[in-house]
Amino acid sequence: MRIVMMGTGPFAVPTFEALIESDHEVVCLFTQPLRPTRGKRPAPPTPMRDVATKHGLPIYDPESINTDDARAILREQEADLLVVCDYGQILSNESLALAKLGGINLHGSILPKYRGAAPVNWAVYNGDEETGVTVIHMTPKLDGGPCLKVVRTPIEPTETAVELEPRLALLGVPAVLESIALLEENGGESLVGEPQDPSLVSKAPRLKKTDADIDWTMSAQQIYNQFRAFQPWPGCYTHLSRGDKPPLRLILAEISLLSTPADASVKPGCIAAATADQLQIAANGGRIVVHKLQPAGKKVMEAAEFVRGYQPKVGDAFLSESQL
Structure with missing residues (x-):
């Protein structure tokens, strides 16, 4: 043929x-x-x-x-x-x-x-x-x-x-x-x-840059699915609120999902742990563990390096673009 x-x-x-x-x-x-x-x-x-x-x-x-x-x-x-x-x-x-x-x-x-x-x-x-x-x-x-x-x-x-x-x-x-x-x-x-x-019938439209913006009102599983789905492009990004400073745009380069009991003391989208070797973000039904990330204009770095350099604190909030 x-x-x-x-x-x-x-x-x-x-x-x-x-x-x-x-x-x-x-x-x-x-x-x-x-x-x-x-x-x-x-x-x-x-x-x-x-x-x-x-x-x-x-x-x-x-x-x-x-x-x-x-x-x-x-x-x-x-x-x-x-x-x-x-x-x-x-x-x-x-x-x-x-x-x-x-x-x-x-x-x-x-x-x-x-x-x-x-x-x-x-x-x-x-x-x-x-x-x-x-x-x-x-x-x-x-x-x-x-x-x-x-x-x-x-x-x-x-x-x-x-x-x-x-x-x-x-x-x-x-x-x-x-x-x-x-x-x-x-x-x-x-x-x-x-x-x-x-x-x-369901649709699978072409990906857009805005698909990468993380909505922290979603469940931890949904956020993790978003990360898995949009590699290598458009990826996943968020913004770290820093008080009087402009929010810091961050690309999440490597993450995992941690299932945990509900923790009312930390709101979804806020840092639940920021230690020398771990950065965890609270989400509905679990936590997002960040292993690698990339601040705007910088190289990809390990979460531990980011915590040492930028010194984020428990309770600091990550924001979607609609919240800026």
């Missing part, structure tokens, strides 16, 4: 490599254009481009796959199937029609749950105990086609999105290969797969 791969992010790499090594013919890669960086920031990695270059495959990066020029390039490939994963663009009916069997998409959730750009992050943020991957037969409606294959996996209690995503990417490889076999056997003569239940 002649396959056009469409992908940009690292989630797509294991599937791309597996397709290249399979009996199918991968003819090219469509990916997002390279974006200029600001200042002296290094260019972001382009793992999909690296794989394509390694194997001598043509790379196409139109601003939109749905323009006449992009469709002309796609038409020239004479593809049997489009395989889409972590691409970043939605294909129109006209674009999908340029492959004999249309397209399939590998998505990092159990659809119809978490349709959108950041399914792995929002599953962790919401404290889900299970997630997975779904391969759908594509329609122009975002993640809305029938499901060809679903693979489930538990989310470990301390697992971050950074750790979970590559696990899901590997789970997707056999799911994609099996889905291609289903379509190949069917030959496009009829619809394949299970329709998605519209009543179960």
Whole structure:
């Protein structure tokens, strides 16, 4: 089967490599254009481009796959199937029609749950105990086609999105290969797969910087889930109130969850312990233990170093941006 791969992010790499090594013919890669960086920031990695270059495959990066020029390039490939994963663009009916069997998409959730750009992050943020991957037969409606294959996996209690995503990417490889076999056997003569239940749809919108702001009225578990979900970006930050001084912005670089009995003497968001080797922040249903943090304009430091240098006291409050 002649396959056009469409992908940009690292989630797509294991599937791309597996397709290249399979009996199918991968003819090219469509990916997002390279974006200029600001200042002296290094260019972001382009793992999909690296794989394509390694194997001598043509790379196409139109601003939109749905323009006449992009469709002309796609038409020239004479593809049997489009395989889409972590691409970043939605294909129109006209674009999908340029492959004999249309397209399939590998998505990092159990659809119809978490349709959108950041399914792995929002599953962790919401404290889900299970997630997975779904391969759908594509329609122009975002993640809305029938499901060809679903693979489930538990989310470990301390697992971050950074750790979970590559696990899901590997789970997707056999799911994609099996889905291609289903379509190949069917030959496009009829619809394949299970329709998605519209009543179960939930959204996984693209992450924003403001998602990193900690609301200390949430439970300790919710705050810990927020930290796990938003690594490495947008991370988690808060502000330490310092009396007459301006609040100090802090990025929490490494934390853990400590379950404790309710302690009415320390309000949520206030320091519960600040010793030579530990910084604990009270929260509903537990405490957040800070191991590493980064004051604004400074390097990441151990909590003990922060306590020695800034001398926070029990009862000092951490604030969200809405409280400043």
